Structure formats: structure tokens, C-alpha cells
Amino acid sequence: MAKAIFILVSLVTLVSAIGVVALPKVLHAALALVFALIGVGALYALLGAGYLAVVQVMIYVGAISVLIILAIMVSQRSMEDSQLQAFVPHRAVTAVVAGLLFVVLAGVSIGAAWPVVETAVPPDTIARLGEAFAGRYLLPFEVASVVLLVSLVGAVYVAREP
Amino acid sequence: MLGRGMLKGLWVTLQHTISSFTSGPRRFPKRYLDGPVPRPEPSTQGMLTLQYPFEKYEMWPRFRGVLVHLRDPETGQSRCTACMACVRACPHGVLTVTGEGKGRERRAKTYTYELGRCIFCRLCVESCRFDAIEMGQEYEFVSTTQDQTLNLEEMLALGDRSGIKHTGEAWGQVE
Amino acid sequence: MAFISEPRSLDTETVTINLGPHHPSTHGIFRLLATLDGETVVDVQPKMGYLHRGIEKIMEQRTYIQSIPLVDRLDYVCPLTNEHAFCHAVEKLAGLQVPERAEYIRVIMAELTRIMSHMLAVGFLWNELGATFTPMIYAYRQREFIFDIFEMATGARMFTNYMRPGGVAVDLPEGWMDLAVKVTDNLERFFDEFETLTAENEIFLARTIDIGVLPADLAINCSLSGPVLRASGVPYDVRVAEPYSVYDRFQWEVPTRPHGDTYDRYLQYLAEMRQSLSIVRQAMAALPDGPVMDEKARRLRPPKGEAYARIESPKGDLGFFIVSEGGAEPYRCRVRSTAQINLTALRQMVIGHTLQDLVVIFGSLNCTVADIDR
């Protein structure tokens, strides 16, 4: 049964991912991105990484996608179907770059060993995660928070009325 | 001040919620068709709603409803003499009157009242010197067409139903 | 960036939206063309005429008495003050003397109408703030009681057709006073309750204080009148400035507020309701006996000439200018409608505020759309 769900979810994810690059309207692509991200989250959940799945949904879907969509909506002329027209003369270049990227990625993923961990997923992942953050990785965690604080202050400064 | 005003507002609506159960008409279907309902006493809380099609307020004697004709107690006919005063007084021209006979014998032959256009201002009644017409107590005259009209017979029948004896009786104007 | 065919600026665009002709907060068929920059209003253009009924023109073909049901419909929230103003103008034109009892009855009716209109003003103001009808329905509830005593005296709730040039149509019926005393006592309680419900609500304060400030000089320059003007600190009231009827016989004050924002207008309405209630009580206590109609007014044919008379309607200075050619109908009747003139300040009041405030400011001006277009 888990396999069936896996196939279903990965199908949705893949179709949405194709939609992100193939749909003509930017907004549709963005909405497809949302589904692809939700699908990835579901895959995490299937792997037993519930916390990661939820965080994926919360941050990527709840925050980042909203920002992307909002940015698309408020930018000029983004609503038109012919948005991709601007890319026409460069389509060949794009194709070459994308093709090269695909070859590299495919080569890496085929060549990788994909080691499988035999031990079962421990049931208290969150507790372990919490302990890791508050214990062993406390310093990087706090440094990251300082970075976030700085960016927050910077955002407030930029957004401030002159 | 720091949320106190909002809580005071909530307190008022809570009082209304409670008083809607404790005062005023409580059970809805109880008062069906027991005749008109008296007007409620002025109050600030408690249920007030009139369940209209099932219960109706008692109308004030002066209520200006549909125009009716009053019967002459001797002849049993309308007292209208087709003097056209009401037709002239009407701001919207909803009345059409034709008369027959001459002098003191003159009587209304037809009296057409376009109910759909009437604005119930009672100027026609004020102009009538023959005690012939009055505003009745009927107010449920909804129709699906705009040109709903009443003729003399219908208006006389309505007058019988309203039980008015003299024009201006309720208005303190009987001479 | 080579991909983008032409450089685009990062300028924002304004959005023009139609508030109306059918919009929940315009109370009638009225259109506001609002230009927004985000949520901020940068321009407002009222588009009038969707509710134009040509009442002034129709009055030229109606006798003076036939016009009274029409003036009821000018501002249907306060019909009796409209009648009062019209009758006042006709009386001035025809030189009629209104009996004392009729004057007192008129004052009682007009002040009750004022209370009714102000109640709706604050009730609808809350509706536009987004309260789900509750204050408005409380106001409606009290309005029903006032309607009750109107109906008892005049036979109709709204379009009373009660006042006549030279007096009032009929005397008050028996038992009217008792009921009216009950209603006015109840109104007192209602004001207290309504103030508890609304006056201190923090959301309300935040939404209305310093919103839609109308400076006194702008109000005067725009020829504004009524509570809107008085809330800007100008103690101008036609009842005091140019006393008509018997207003000079009562003890009352002209309340004013200093700031001229939406909250002050709201407080102004509440204060005026209390003053009106006091006038009503004094008038009911002092109601003299006697006739209610000037006998000369039975066959009304004013002499050739013209007259302008004004009163303090709930919304402000309501005037009627009547030109007579000596016939039974006016040659020309012009209404100085308060709502239309009070609306002229709207644009200056809303610019820089948000769309949500626009609706509230428009509501606080208390314009009846029927009165704007006539």
C-alpha cells in the first residue's frame, strides 16, 4: 500500500514539476510549483521524516510560494500568455544550457551509489532533532538566527519610508 | 481603554441575547391567527420581531390603507357625487370618476382607483366634502401587475370590511 | 538584462474602481469613482444622478399641497423635516400665520425625526465599519417606536404627509401624548445603552479618530451645514442663527466638537440626539391648546413673488426657494439639499486615507442618496 501511495504522490509531483516549466502562464506555473513542493513534502512524510515534511509545507508552500506568486501578480504584464515571447531569440541557448544541466544531473544520479540505511527510523526524530539543535549544533543554529535577524533588520530598513 | 470598551460592547450584546429569551414573544408559532397583536411597549431589550404573515399588528385608527368607499346608510350606495374634487386633489392621478345625473341627483357611475400607483397620501379624502371616501385599514394589496385597479363595488365592499362609518372619524374631523 | 526586451520602471500603478452604482455601502444608487494606490485613496469623484427623480420639476405641475407627499421623498430618512422646510417656505410666500399649537406639534415631530435620522446615521456608520448590523438593528428598533407614534398621529410611518402650509393636517389623537412620553423615556435608555455598546470600543476609536478630518475653514468654504459642520467646531445652527417656529422658547444648547474627524461626528450625532430629546420633552410639556391650521390656508394661492426659507434639518441647512406666479402651483421650486452640498467636502476628506476609511467617512457624512440627486 505504501508503494501505491508513493507512486501516486511521485506522479503528482512529477506532473506538477513538468507543469512548472511547461505551462505558458507564469501563474499556472507557480501554482504547479506549489503542488510539486507539496508532493515533495508528502514524499518526505512517506520516508518517515514527518518533521521535515511539515516544515517543507510550512516554509516552501506557506511562505516562499506565496511570495513568488505575489511577486508574479504585482509585476507588470506577467498575466499575459505571451510572456515567454521575450525568450524567443535565446531559445537555442536555453536549450543547450538545460540539456547540459540535464546530462550532468543524470550522470551524477546514475553514478551515485544510493546507500540505503538498514536501521529503522527512530520514533523520536523530533526529540533528537531538538536535542541536536540545542546541544551539538547550538552555535551554527544561533549563528543562523543572527543572519536571519540581520536580514530582517535589513528588510525593515529597505521597506522603511524614506 | 485597553480593551475595556470592547468588553463592554460584548456585555451589551450578551444582555440582548439573554433578554431575547426572557422577554418579548418567545415561542414562535403560538400566536398564529389570534387576531391582531397589540403594539409592543417601548423597550430597549427583549424580542420585538413580528412574525408578519402569521401575526399582524393592530392598526392605529388613523392608519392610511387602501382607499374605500363608505355607504350611505339610507340608500346603501356610495355617497360619491362625482364632484371630481378627489381627482383634482390626487397628486398622481390614480382616480378616474365618471358620474351620471344632474344636480343633487348626481352620483358616481364608475370610480376607478389605480391601486398600484397610489401613494396613500390621503389628500383625496381631505378634499371630499360628501363623506364618501376614506382610507381603510387594508394594506395587503400586493399584486403581480402594476396596473391593479379597484372599481366602485370593490371599494364599497372594502369599506364594509373596514367598518368605518364616517370620514375623518378617527381624525377628529367629523363635523 | 538582455532577456527583457525593454527596460521597465518600478513605478507602481494606481487602480480605479467603481464604488457603485450598486455597492453595499452607498445606501442607494450612487457611484463613487475611486482611484487607489494600493489601499490608499488618491482621488474620488462622485458620480451623481443615478437616483434622479426630477422632484423639483414635478413640483411645478403640482399644487402646493400635492407637493408635500413629494418632499417627503426627498430625504426619506427624515421626511417630516422636509415637510417642515417646504411648509415654512410656502408660509413665507403666502404670509400665513401658523397657530401656536401647530408650531409645537411641528417641533415635536421635527425633533423626533432628527433623532430618528441621527440614529440611522450612527447605526449605518457602524455597519460600514463592519459590525454585522447589530448597532444598526438596535437603532432600527427604536426607530420603529418613533414610527409607531408617527403612524398613530399621521396614519403613515414614513411618508407622513402631515404638515401643511399654515399648520398641520390634523390634531394629535387621544392617547398620543402618553405613548410619546413612553417612547421618549425609552429613547433615553437607548442612548445610554448605545453609548455603552459603541462609544468606547477600541476598534471603533482606532478606525475613526483622526480619520476624515474636516477643518472648520474647509467646512465653511464648502458651505457645509448641520452636524458635520458643528463637529468641526463651528457652532452654527439655523435653529439658533435664524430662529424659526418656536425654537427660541426652549432651553437647549448647540453641541459642538473641536476636531472634526469621524469620531467627533459620531459623538456629535449622539449629543444632538440628547438635545433633541430635551426639546421634545419641553415641547410636549408646554403644548398649548388651540387650532392647528390657519384658516386662510384652506384654498392656497400665494401671491406673485418668491420666497426662500430654511430650517435645520437633521443633515443640515435645508432650504426651499419657491417662485410663485400667483397660481395654485409654484412656478419654480428649488431645493437646497443638504446631502448634495455636504458631499462636496468628501474629496478633500478622504484623500490619503484608505479605501476602508473612504466608506466610513462617506457614512459619517450621513448623505441620503435620494437627497443628493432629488
Add this chain to the structure above:
Amino acid sequence: MGFLDALPLTVMDWLRGLLGQGLPAWGVELVVGLIKVVLILVVAILPVIVLTWLERKVLARGQDRFGPNLAGPYGLVVAFADAIKILTKEDIIPQAADRQVFRFAPALVLIPTLLVFTVVPMGRGMIAADLNVGILFAVAIGSLAVIAIIAATWSSGNKYSLLSMFRSVAQLVSYELPMAFSVLTVVLVSGGLSTVRIVEAQVIPFALVMPIAAVTYFLASLAEANRSPFDLLLGESEIVAGHNLEYSGMRFAMFYIGEYAHIFVIGALTTTLFLGGYQGPILPGYMWFLIKTMAVVYVVLWIRCTWPRMRIDQLLDFSWKLLVPLNLANLMLVALVFKLAGTGLLGSLLSLVVNVGLLVAVGTFLVRRARSSTSRRTRALVLGEV
């Protein structure tokens, strides 16, 4: 655990046993899973039917009216009258609409709301999926609602809807933060993200232990559900029902159901997080859950009956300038208290004291600042001077 308390579980076990005789193990799981899904749908949709009636009744009673009373006894079947009316309406798609997204958005509205019910413990042991990230799941799923609203507003091709969209993004994203903080406080004290664990940790309901977090959570979830006084998306007096403006018929019904299901979600989650969930004396757990949830729902409706709507900038100010700092401070203080005093009675009492102290401190600070302020609005709001 009394007999009544465990009745639904007993029925489920009996069903499982019955199925186990004829079906393989995965089949049993599938059928039981389907039954759970159906139950959740019922639990999510049935309140909608009740709530459409209840909202009108509560509003009406607060306004001295009867509310619906003709459709069935006490107007109870008014929801069905609504359903018939809505379903028979013409389905209109505006010409300016983005047709695919326009069709798709209403479905998206309902899904997140329904998903939240999977992690709500509705009685002792009555939970569809006791995830170890339960409450985080609820918060994350709640943030999906904004996507649906964006899709609906933008695809409508209407300027009012566009305004509604900008409001919704600002509002929903801002209120996730104080909501997350208040949830975090609860998680900190209960020591786990699982909803069942949170409920079991509440010997004393958390609303009494940390009222600041409870009130914040309640207000933030009002904002998430677009309820008065934060119903800016709808704003029927200025942007005429914003995001569902162009919808009609069944598509509108989805928004409608979603809105009412969301009210129930507010009640259910507030109950779970702060009111002790299904815990309570005498009555079975699911009854307590229902009673508490309905009490919260009543408060939601009561507030709608009384308060006006906030303005968008004030709404954001309220979130960023008051709720977020207050909850950060609260989080730190509560963490400190429970670290020092333990999660027993002493800790709870101290936490309450700290909460009240924090409120008093904030109040004093605001009053101090307002005293020296020249802004009339600040003085009126804080000092009550007008």
C-alpha cells in the same frame, strides 16, 4: 475510561475484528482508513450545517431577532434550504477570469481545513492520525489556505478581489507568526508536538496557565479564518465579499463550507491546545470536546455580533507590534518558569503569575507612553480620553 467514553473505539475494534475474518491485513487497514476519512468528512461537514444555522441564530438573538425559524423546528434545516438554493444557481464564470484556476480554486479552499481534522483528538483515543508532529501539521496546513485564496482572487479578474488578495497575503502571513509563537509556548510546556500529548499534558487547561498565549492563539486563528473583527478579505462594506465575489453556485458553496468548517477548526484547535481537549469530569471525552469547541465557536460568533472590522494597517500593527513581541516575551518567561519550577502545580501557578505580570507590565508601559503622547488616537485607545 468509562464505557461511554470508549464506545466509538469499541465499535471500531469490533469492526476491525469483523473485517479481519474476511480480508487480508492491508484490506482491513484500507477499509478502516476509509471509514476514518468518512468520519472526518462528517465531523467537518456536519458542523457546517449546524454552524450556518447557529451563526444566524446567535447573530439574531444578539440583535433581538428570531433568526431562521420557519424551515423546520427552530429553523434547523435552514442549511438544507441554503444548499438547495446554492446548488440550483447558475454557475457563472466571468469573461475576465482565468478559467482553469477559477474552477480549481474552490476545491483548494476546503482541503486544508479538512486536513486539519486528521490531527484533532476528538475523544480519548479518537484521532485519525496521531502524528508526532501533529500541531505543527495543523499550523502548516493552515498556511495553505492562503494559496487557495490567492488563486481564487487572482483568477476572478476583479479589482475588488485583487484588493482582497493583497489584504489576505499580508494578513495571513503576519498572523501565522503570533500563532506559531503561542503554539510554541504550548509545545514547550507539554514537551511534544503530538496533539494527544498536548491534551494529556493539560491537567490544568493551558488557558489558565498561560492566558496570553491562549488569547493570542484565538485572535490569530480568527485572523486566519477571516472572521470578524479581522474579516478584511470579505469586507462586505468596502470590497464586497472580496475573494468569493465572482463565485456563484456550487463553487461559492465551497467557500461557504470552508469558512464554516474553519470556524469549527478554530474551536477544535483552541480546545485542543488551551482548554484541555477532551478532558473533563463525568461526561465522555468526545462530549467534552464538543462542548468546549462549541463554547469557543459561540465566542467567535458573539464577537462577530459585536465588534466592527479593523483596518488593514491596524491589523498588521496589532500583530507585529503587540502580539509578536508580547508572545516572544511570554515564550521566554514561560520557558524560564517551567525550567525552574517544573511543569507541576507550582510551575503552572508561577506561569499564570508571570503572564498576568507581563500583561500588567505591558499595560503600564502603554499607559506611560500614552501619557506623554500627543496623538489623540493613542490617548483615546490607552487612556480612554476623547
